Amino acid sequence: MKEVFFLRCRECGRKYPNQPQSYCEECFSPLEVSYDYEALRQSVSREGVSRRTFNMWRYAELLPLPQGFTPSQPIGGTPLVKSRHWGRRFGAKNLYFKNDAVNYPTLSFKDRVVATALAAAQRFGFKTIGCSSTGNLANAVAAQGAQQGFATCVFIPADLEPAKVLNTAVYGGRIIRINGNYDHVNRLCTQIADKFRWGLVNVNLRPYYAEGSKTQGYEIAEQLGWELPDNVVVPMAGGSLIGKIAKAFCELAHLGWVEPKRVKFFGAQATGCSPIADGVKRELPRFVPQKPNTIARSLAIGNPADGPFALRLIRESGGWAEDISDPEIIDSIKQLAESEGIFAETAGGVTAGVAAKLIQQGRISPDETTVVCITGNGLKTTDAIAADFPASEAIEPRLEAFEALLQEQLKDTVSV
């Protein structure tokens, strides 16, 4: 079978063969994977896909995978949870959380992008892989790199959350800590990718990496019964995920698997790093880079590579972007946990908090179907909320001791 995908410049449209390259030589714009949709229509159907195991590989034909590729881990296939209590505060009855906080194997949506990037790394014959990371990407590269036998070397800002560093270190790869923020780390990685024959998943393999995000969009549509939602609220770091969910919806409509629909895209950022949200709110022609300062470290990219595309998508879809402060992020994490039983990391706090704000502003109608993308797990950012939960007093293992406590402190919260 002939290969049905290739690289294409997002601005000038120039085509390139499949290779580890992320920028156009003509205009320096990002390259993206394009597909021959006529050929895909012949080779894959919605019914065929629906019969396969529920994980991201069921959409294999719509991903840039090398011929004969066999997946080795069940990544994706995460729950779409209908809100029972959280949305009720605003009268929102058709609100869903796409919960990638429980993704396999490293508890964030980055497991999806690393899966497609490493398929490309194998195909191009890289022995050493790596990334520039705000935390979750390093976790996913280290885990899947170990499982597939790559040498791994990841680059992170020196001040990342300890849990994110430990969750990378445990897999045995090398971690290079950089004195600087993500944007410094990423610039260094661009130079490394030029100089060494390494597969840096979000640098020279970026077009293949980014396609993995589409699977979150395919799953949302399928879990809604092959229908597109009215609104999607997506956290933005580099601004890639939001655009790939949009691409996934367009592809499904183009293949005739869902009815075409105008979906509004809403972007979520932390106020301490909100270049894209700021650009939307101030109606700027292009975003202004920022120096990040927020507890939402996984979203702390001040100069987002796909920022211009995210800005354009949000505007053209009729959506909006918002940001919330660090104290609001903490409140939002607690709200989501208390009302839905979902423990999200700081980025999830951002997304849920921004969704609440958008409903309150009237930008998202409570009657419509809205999907809020939770992308990472709270166990990785416990530092952010630890101070809010001091250890309770310990009591003796005697019934009288418990009954005394009940009288003093618990009467109002439990039934007696």
Ligand SMILES: *Cc1c(COP(=O)(O)O)cnc(C)c1O
């Ligand atoms: C990386 C990341 C994002 C955003 O990803 P982009 O595609 O770079 O915008 C969102 N949430 C979490 C938890 C992440 O780690």
Ligand SMILES: [Zn+2]
């Ligand atoms: Zn170009």
